[in-house]
Amino acid sequence: xxxxxxxxxxFGKIARDQHVGAIxxxxxxxxxxxxxxxxxxxxxxxxxxxxxxxxxxxPIDAVSxxxxxxxxxxQAAAALAAGKHVMLEKPPGAGVAExxxxxxxxxxxxxxxFATWHSRYAPAVEPxxxxxxxxxxxxxxxxxxxxxxxxxxxxxxxxxxxxxxxFDPGINALSILTRxxxxxxxxxxxxxxxxxxxxxxIAANLTLTDISGLxxxxxxxxxxxxxxxxxxxxxxxxxRLTLSNGGARMAIDGKVLAEAPDEEYRGLYRRFVELxxxxxxxxxxxxxxxxxxxxxxxxxxxxxPFVD
Amino acid sequence: xxxxxxxxxxFGKIARDQHVGAIxxxxxxxxxxxxxxxxxxxxxxxxxxxxxxxxxxxPIDAVSxxxxxxxxxxQAAAALAAGKHVMLEKPPGAGVAExxxxxxxxxxxxxxxFATWHSRYAPAVEPxxxxxxxxxxxxxxxxxxxxxxxxxxxxxxxxxxxxxxxFDPGINALSILTRxxxxxxxxxxxxxxxxxxxxxxIAANLTLTDISGLxxxxxxxxxxxxxxxxxxxxxxxxxRLTLSNGGARMAIDGKVLAEAPDEEYRGLYRRFVELxxxxxxxxxxxxxxxxxxxxxxxxxxxxxPFVD
Numbered sequence: 350x351x352x353x354x355x356x357x358x359x360f361g362k363i364a365r366d367q368h369v370g371a372i373x374x375x376x377x378x379x380x381x382x383x384x385x386x387x388x389x390x391x392x393x394x395x396x397x398x399x400x401x402x403x404x405x406x407x408p409i410d411a412v413s414x415x416x417x418x419x420x421x422x423x424q425a426a427a428a429l430a431a432g433k434h435v436m437l438e439k440p441p442g443a444g445v446a447e448x449x450x451x452x453x454x455x456x457x458x459x460x461x462x463f464a465t466w467h468s469r470y471a472p473a474v475e476p477x478x479x480x481x482x483x484x485x486x487x488x489x490x491x492x493x494x495x496x497x498x499x500x501x502x503x504x505x506x507x508x509x510x511x512x513x514x515x516f517d518p519g520i521n522a523l524s525i526l527t528r529x530x531x532x533x534x535x536x537x538x539x540x541x542x543x544x545x546x547x548x549x550x551i552a553a554n555l556t557l558t559d560i561s562g563l564x565x566x567x568x569x570x571x572x573x574x575x576x577x578x579x580x581x582x583x584x585x586x587x588x589r590l591t592l593s594n595g596g597a598r599m600a601i602d603g604k605v606l607a608e609a610p611d612e613e614y615r616g617l618y619r620r621f622v623e624l625x626x627x628x629x630x631x632x633x634x635x636x637x638x639x640x641x642x643x644x645x646x647x648x649x650x651x652x653x654p655f656v657d
Numbered sequence: 658x659x660x661x662x663x664x665x666x667x668f669g670k671i672a673r674d675q676h677v678g679a680i681x682x683x684x685x686x687x688x689x690x691x692x693x694x695x696x697x698x699x700x701x702x703x704x705x706x707x708x709x710x711x712x713x714x715x716p717i718d719a720v721s722x723x724x725x726x727x728x729x730x731x732q733a734a735a736a737l738a739a740g741k742h743v744m745l746e747k748p749p750g751a752g753v754a755e756x757x758x759x760x761x762x763x764x765x766x767x768x769x770x771f772a773t774w775h776s777r778y779a780p781a782v783e784p785x786x787x788x789x790x791x792x793x794x795x796x797x798x799x800x801x802x803x804x805x806x807x808x809x810x811x812x813x814x815x816x817x818x819x820x821x822x823x824f825d826p827g828i829n830a831l832s833i834l835t836r837x838x839x840x841x842x843x844x845x846x847x848x849x850x851x852x853x854x855x856x857x858x859i860a861a862n863l864t865l866t867d868i869s870g871l872x873x874x875x876x877x878x879x880x881x882x883x884x885x886x887x888x889x890x891x892x893x894x895x896x897r898l899t900l901s902n903g904g905a906r907m908a909i910d911g912k913v914l915a916e917a918p919d920e921e922y923r924g925l926y927r928r929f930v931e932l933x934x935x936x937x938x939x940x941x942x943x944x945x946x947x948x949x950x951x952x953x954x955x956x957x958x959x960x961x962p963f964v965d
Contacts, residue, residue, distance in 0.1 A: 426868070444950030446843035450868035510846070511954035535754035538818070548956055560734070560758035641949040642752035646819035648856055
């Protein structure tokens, strides 16, 4: 098998914490370069921008874009134009419609565009989907509350326009929800709490449903201190499914049926290598569309300023 | 030809000003009933709700939903479940994703779901599309400024969550833009002015582009007094196209090449009759997706309270 030579573009926390190790662990994937204004890795070719990488860098087959969502579209377009496969961190863009031309470019060039949803690769997500497929679901509740200071230190972009605020983690929950439920859901109401000094919400409550009227509620809060929660509770005719720790553990009525260590990003890179072998794309915009709808029809409230 | 027996649901200003006359003028369409909590027409069966209409009303083939967007999805689902064709006023919903199950229902029941964009039926839109198809476009600017007090009297829903605010008229401009340009556009930046006492913007500035980097700007303002403007200016290598009066008139470098009286809603009902003959659907969500993206990635500013 030919190695997929990958350059990471945007070398912040997620690149360091997850991407480097996952690429090293996945057969067929090799980290070949880094493009980042502020950071580099010893013994790897380094470039300040993606333009310099593409013009002056070593031969690469693919880029993995770990930059903030606001700048990713232009970078993806440049990489596709240069004939590279492209992997996008979540969310895939600052808006939904900007993905359409990228999808068309990738198809035209027979290159892979992979919009990743790492939480879908959490170990208990597929067991949960299968268990729910045979049950009658009566309600769903999501609690996705984390401390932004712990998980997003120095990431000012997250509260800028297009940065999603608390939906940056919340969209992970929505990516799981839209994978495990048998029918498509849509947002019917939302409350968004914007800090007085910020452009993206720090907390949100959503009400969703499907064509059958399934009640789905979600609470996202970035101000959580103490224990963090990344849980989805699903009530069914045959018991309560609890998907906890961001999809790492599934329990039915308290009994743990699936639990495994986190290998989400390895799963992503295995899939990227597989897609790139044929130049196929995988772009599911469903979670981002739900967030856009929440902004579109949400009630805004102003909450106390957030100081980092 | 069998007559398409239509009930209007939601009998406010747009139903009275446009729908009644258009149905009367279009061969093959007949107004058979009205469902509205507050209003009726002499000599027509009247019902307070769509549920009463569907249960107790005269035989009808179709409903035309002129209610506010926040309640339209449930009404459309009820009508499709009862085997009726459905025409949706614009915008087609309070969110984008809520349309998906309706599209699936309509396809499954072989009934028409028609998401209307009346401005696309303005007389100079098609001439403009054809003229632009053969030119090289260098920039686009939209000015869509109207007095909300004149055009939306008593429509409190327009500033409620899901009511779109100034995007209620602005989406008409976007529906024209996405019809006349040869390539898809997407929003890259937006500024949204929310009145301190309202939940939807009263003014907005958008920046859009396409895969080629075409500069497109749009200004929407609901606070316009004096002359109103519903204009799209397109600069090309062969002159400036001006589409004015909401698409009613096209001029090239000041010379009027197309102008005709407004028959937008007749065009819509002609199309509805045509679609319903085979149960085909016509749902283009592009304009609403652009608005959702503007909310998603827009910068919010608080402006002075709006008092009706």
